[in-house]
Amino acid sequence: MATPDLTATINAILTTTSDTTLLRAILADGGVAWHKTDAVLILNGVGGQHVTWPLKAFGYLMANDVLTWDWTYNIHGDFGQDSESGNAFIKHSSLTQSLVATVAPQPQELAGKAMISGIGKVVKVNIDLTKEDDGVWHLTVHAEHEVFDPEKQFEIIYRFGNFSPELSEMKDIQLDSLMYFQGTVHSKDEESKHIIVQVLHHTVVLV
DSSP: OOOOOOBEEEEEEEEEOSOOEESSSOOOTTOOEEEEEEEEEEEEOGGGOEEEEEEEEEEEEOGGGOOOTTOEEEEEEEEEEOTTTOOEEEEEEGGGEEEEESSOOOGGGTTTOOEEEEEEEEEEEEEEEOTTOSSOEEEEEEEEEEOSSTTOEEEEEEEOGGGOOOGGGGGGOOTTOEEEEEEEEEEEOTTTOOEEEEEEEEEEEOO
């Protein structure tokens, strides 16, 4: 059986922070080419505050579909992060982008609302008791995903919290096992620069 695709996909509302630049010198009339736009994703910060996380949007677009500076879009596409710099990026097309507003919404309304999903390879598993120490435990899984280049990988931290599985399910959650995750992009770990996802749904993928 072939190994499943380990790409993570994201659906997020982003506000652009730059003009769009063409990544190829010449674009023929009616042609499609790769473009790059700087944008920000709104995450949750400490103390209920929001933080902005810069990322690059790489769009495979016609000239009349490029993103406009300081407009807000809903974009769906493959997500990636440079494991050394922490820089994040999303790959999209005109079919997976929609204009939301020409005036940016209040950032607190967008914090932690982006959705991410995909199959990842488990590289670390933590089980933590809650502060009340009442036998309730929370699962955290670090999973590895592929970027556009399958030879490069990056990690996402998946926190299950109140969505942690029963202990009976834990036997299948092991290092190097594959899991499907779906959740909201909550925040970013400042030390590792990995994004932290609040898991809403998960499945162990048997291969």
